[in-house]
Amino acid sequence: MKQKTFGIDLDGVCFDFLNAFRLWLNGALDINIEEREITSYYWYRSSDDVSEEEFYKEFDKFGQEGHGYRALELLPGALEGLKKIHEAGHKIFYITNRPLYALQDTIFCLEAHGFPQRENLHFAGGPQGKGKKAPLIREFNIDVFIDDSPRTIEEITTQTRATIYCRDYLYNRHLDDTWFTRVSSWDEFMKAEGFNG
Ligand SMILES: [Mg+2]
Numbered sequence: 001m002k003q004k005t006f007g008i009d010l011d012g013v014c015f016d017f018l019n020a021f022r023l024w025l026n027g028a029l030d031i032n033i034e035e036r037e038i039t040s041y042y043w044y045r046s047s048d049d050v051s052e053e054e055f056y057k058e059f060d061k062f063g064q065e066g067h068g069y070r071a072l073e074l075l076p077g078a079l080e081g082l083k084k085i086h087e088a089g090h091k092i093f094y095i096t097n098r099p100l101y102a103l104q105d106t107i108f109c110l111e112a113h114g115f116p117q118r119e120n121l122h123f124a125g126g127p128q129g130k131g132k133k134a135p136l137i138r139e140f141n142i143d144v145f146i147d148d149s150p151r152t153i154e155e156i157t158t159q160t161r162a163t164i165y166c167r168d169y170l171y172n173r174h175l176d177d178t179w180f181t182r183v184s185s186w187d188e189f190m191k192a193e194g195f196n197g
Helices: 017-029 052-062 078-087 099-114 132-138 150-159 186-192
Strands: 005-008 091-096 121-123 144-147 165-166 182-185
Touching: 005 132, 017 052, 052 099, 078 091, 078 186, 091 144, 099 121, 132 150, 144 150, 150 165, 165 186
Parallel strands: 005 091, 005 144, 091 121, 144 165, 165 182
Antiparallel strands: none
């Protein structure tokens, strides 16, 4: 296998942000949003129980006062997959749209789990997770990128030459799969990239 450069998104790909923030939001607003109701990446569009204003207010509280990014659970197979990629001699970049206030907690968390090549951590920047990843993907000559955000998938499929994988969620099912490969687990992603067993 030739040496490649992998670009990896954090939330929704490596970490179960969705359920951690869902439980936070349910507790804070005394509501009961279930995972199957999250059919839009912008939850307030698919739930009547949360307004846009409440959503972003709690999103920031979760990350700042709550230090939610320190303690997110890993998604199954993420760390094992990253280690395999690393051991096969490939380069890894972590590119996230987390808000900048999450930087220290993110560094802490990647360190605690022993993520390979965790020094290659980049925040795309931009308010409310709306930074751009394509410029970084081009700058680092990333060959393969995996993400789950519909906005990011649309951006990077049109603005980079990387091979794109979309981690399947209800909120990205509306995307046209022509320009990327949809995967529903790390297992599927690794197999598609030629790693066996
Ligand atoms: Mg994500």
